[in-house]
Amino acid sequence: MGDTIEYDYGPKGGEVTADTLALLAEMGKQFVSTGDLDISLNLAVEHITDYVEAAGGALFMLDEAGETLTCEACYGDTDIIGMKVGASQGIVGACVQNDTGEIIRDAQTDDRFHKNVDENTGFTTKSILCAPMSVKDVKIGAIELINKRTNDGFFEETDLALLSALASSAALAIINARMAEQLVEQERIARELELAGEIQLSLLPKGGEGWPVAGINIPAHTVSGDFFDYFQLEDGRIVFNLGDVSGKGMNAALMMAKTHSLFRCLGKTIDHPGRLMARVNEEICETATRGMFVTMVGGIYNPKTGVLRIANAGHEPPLLQDQSGAFHSYPADAPPLGISPLIVPDDGYPVEEIHMNGGAFYLFTDGLTEGYVNGNDELGVEGVETLLSQNREADVTSRLAVVIGAIEQTETTQLRDDLTMLGVDDREAMETRAGSSNMQAAIGSEQVVIARVSVPATADRLKLLRSVVGDTARLAGFDDKAAFDIMLAVDEAGQNVIRHGYGEDTSGDMELVISRCAENLVYELFDSAETVDPTTIKSRDLEDVKPGGLGVHLIHEIMDSVEFLPRSQEGGNILRMIKKVDS
Amino acid sequence: MQHEIREQDGSRIVALSGDVVLQSSPEVRRILLECVEKGDSLLVDLSAVDYIDSSGVASLIESFQNARKRNQGYVLVSVSEGALRVLQLARLDKVFTICDTVEAGLAEVG
Numbered sequence: 001m002g003d004t005i006e007y008d009y010g011p012k013g014g015e016v017t018a019d020t021l022a023l024l025a026e027m028g029k030q031f032v033s034t035g036d037l038d039i040s041l042n043l044a045v046e047h048i049t050d051y052v053e054a055a056g057g058a059l060f061m062l063d064e065a066g067e068t069l070t071c072e073a074c075y076g077d078t079d080i081i082g083m084k085v086g087a088s089q090g091i092v093g094a095c096v097q098n099d100t101g102e103i104i105r106d107a108q109t110d111d112r113f114h115k116n117v118d119e120n121t122g123f124t125t126k127s128i129l130c131a132p133m134s135v136k137d138v139k140i141g142a143i144e145l146i147n148k149r150t151n152d153g154f155f156e157e158t159d160l161a162l163l164s165a166l167a168s169s170a171a172l173a174i175i176n177a178r179m180a181e182q183l184v185e186q187e188r189i190a191r192e193l194e195l196a197g198e199i200q201l202s203l204l205p206k207g208g209e210g211w212p213v214a215g216i217n218i219p220a221h222t223v224s225g226d227f228f229d230y231f232q233l234e235d236g237r238i239v240f241n242l243g244d245v246s247g248k249g250m251n252a253a254l255m256m257a258k259t260h261s262l263f264r265c266l267g268k269t270i271d272h273p274g275r276l277m278a279r280v281n282e283e284i285c286e287t288a289t290r291g292m293f294v295t296m297v298g299g300i301y302n303p304k305t306g307v308l309r310i311a312n313a314g315h316e317p318p319l320l321q322d323q324s325g326a327f328h329s330y331p332a333d334a335p336p337l338g339i340s341p342l343i344v345p346d347d348g349y350p351v352e353e354i355h356m357n358g359g360a361f362y363l364f365t366d367g368l369t370e371g372y373v374n375g376n377d378e379l380g381v382e383g384v385e386t387l388l389s390q391n392r393e394a395d396v397t398s399r400l401a402v403v404i405g406a407i408e409q410t411e412t413t414q415l416r417d418d419l420t421m422l423g424v425d426d427r428e429a430m431e432t433r434a435g436s437s438n439m440q441a442a443i444g445s446e447q448v449v450i451a452r453v454s455v456p457a458t459a460d461r462l463k464l465l466r467s468v469v470g471d472t473a474r475l476a477g478f479d480d481k482a483a484f485d486i487m488l489a490v491d492e493a494g495q496n497v498i499r500h501g502y503g504e505d506t507s508g509d510m511e512l513v514i515s516r517c518a519e520n521l522v523y524e525l526f527d528s529a530e531t532v533d534p535t536t537i538k539s540r541d542l543e544d545v546k547p548g549g550l551g552v553h554l555i556h557e558i559m560d561s562v563e564f565l566p567r568s569q570e571g572g573n574i575l576r577m578i579k580k581v582d583s
Numbered sequence: 584m585q586h587e588i589r590e591q592d593g594s595r596i597v598a599l600s601g602d603v604v605l606q607s608s609p610e611v612r613r614i615l616l617e618c619v620e621k622g623d624s625l626l627v628d629l630s631a632v633d634y635i636d637s638s639g640v641a642s643l644i645e646s647f648q649n650a651r652k653r654n655q656g657y658v659l660v661s662v663s664e665g666a667l668r669v670l671q672l673a674r675l676d677k678v679f680t681i682c683d684t685v686e687a688g689l690a691e692v693g
Contacts, residue, residue: 499605554673
């Protein structure tokens with residue numbers, strides 16, 4: 001180690017004249033200043049051996065289990081560093097166990113003396129002086145001195161008193177040094193945690209102004225088990241997720257990093273949320289340990305259509321606030337990720353398709369709903385809804401900030417759990433889809449009605465509807481192919497009214513109004529059926545080939561804009577579809 | 584909607600014609616499922632179908648899935664322009680096996 005340390009207490013190997021207190025003080029300083037316990041121990045044994053005028057000295061430390069004594073430092077005529085004896089064996093063992101010092105005048109006749117030590121070292125032990133190192137009830141070890149250099153080799157009672165005092169002082173110094181070591185270790189861990197937290201933070205996406213998706217994560221401790229992410233695919237769709245890893249601390253943070261990376265990597269090639277989550281689940285199940293699992297909602301939002309498709313793996317139900325301000329909840333119908341690859345259906349996690357129609361979709365972790373507001377009240381889902389409703393006019397980032405900000409975070413009220421929230425807002429995208437704001441204004445004012453057909457809502461009248469739609473489309477300048485598509489879309493809309501609007505009731509009517517508005521043809525289909533909640537209208541998940549549910553998909557595929565509107569207070573629905581003439 | 588069933592080279596060929604729409608699709612569904620039930624490979628000839636809507640497409644999907652479960656061949660042949668357009672919009676043109684002619688269809692299931 002190369003350290004050389006000068007010390008200036010009493011004479012070495014000479015008569016005992018120096019101030020014992022000076023030695024004690026010096027030893028204590030030594031332990032603190034070197035910062036290395038091994039060096040300090042060796043110096044202590046050296047000082048003590050010289051001070052008591054012994055031929056050799058050894059310091060034994062008890063291991064953590066209290067089973068073995070090991071010689072950690074040694075000075076003088078013999079070198080026994082590393083020698084191990086049982087915790088109650090030999091003279092040292094007895095000294096440690098009884099917590100009393102001892103003078104052995106003739107070591108060779110003492111049964112407890114290990115003669116083989118002398119045989120191995122070639123040294124003849126005459127007398128031994130041994131004192132325990134302990135602080136209160138904590139046994140640390142003992143210091144053993146061999147052969148007094150004066151007095152014919154025999155130790156005196158005064159030597160024992162001196163060694164006992166020095167050993168106690170060494171014990172205290174060792175405990176202090178150990179605590180200091182632990183502190184350094186704790187600080188190192190704290191620094192590493194801080195670094196891990198910074199890296200985690202850098203994993204979170206940075207959206208920026210005007211983005212329809214935003215998220216916030218505030219960890220309760222340095223690292224977080226929550227996460228969210230979003231990124232855009234080449235075709236403009238936005239893939240997003242939000243999740244919560246079971247447990248807290250470093251293991252949860254590592255699991256979070258893994259899930260996050262898997263989703264981001266696989267999400268760029270698998271554009272089906274159910275199958276994407278199934279793949280992430282397989283990977284996590286393959287390597288997950290300690291029964292950890294992840295609750296997560298993954299989804300894909302298409303700003304061009306306002307269609308959101310999500311899969312929920314055991315996570316808190318997300319919320320949709322539709323354009324009217326009403327909330328809809330989407331509870332999980334599948335287990336969390338990491339439980340088993342077998343419980344997921346072959347075609348992936350169940351996918352929910354939501355037509356946002358200008359609404360906003362929110363994901364959050366239970367840290368938010370269970371967070372405290374006003375002392376001991378939890379915010380709850382109702383609290384989240386109230387805050388969102390109060391701030392509907394703000395942009396999505398500000399709305400999230402208000403909700404997260406409601407949870408009390410002061411120095412005295414430590415967060416109970418990580419706070420994480422993500423929002424997807426369709427409002428601006430819907431305005432873009434509707435053409436432009438001036439077209440919105442034009443609807444109703446400069447609409448020129450081309451045709452108006454009112455028929456009983458029965459299957460045999462659809463042919464009439466089809467021929468009117470096809471003819472008017474061609475008249476308006478669409479080619480045969482486009483006219484065919486439009487005819488198909490309006491036909492499907494009529495079918496939906498018959499099959500789902502009126503159902504068994506065959507006495508209902510429907511009216512189709514076709515009008516021209518600037519460069520657009522507007523198709524409005526009116527019915528008097530019970531008002532439908534537009535967010536419950538599902539188009540089929542095309543990746544899963546199933547009969548049925550195709551109609552709404554075809555309508556969205558063909559038309560430039562599709563809106564479901566309530567007709568009046570008394571009920572009824574309007575389906576407004578717009579097709580640009582030049583498209 | 585009209586239909587015609589014939590057998591050729593161990594396969595059953597169903598030729599549909601006219602409009603396969605909400606009104607007629609329950610009958611189309613029944614015909615196609617019965618043909619699959621009989622156990623041979625099935626060719627559905629759509630050359631004379633003027634128009635097919637989502638309910639008609641649903642009948643095709645259901646019978647196609649039944650055939651696949653039973654490991655029987657199932658091919659759409661001579662698909663008319665209109666029917667093909669609907670299958671494309673539904674992104675099902677890659678799901679179904681589609682052949683230009685009855686002969687090509689027979690070779691496919693043979």
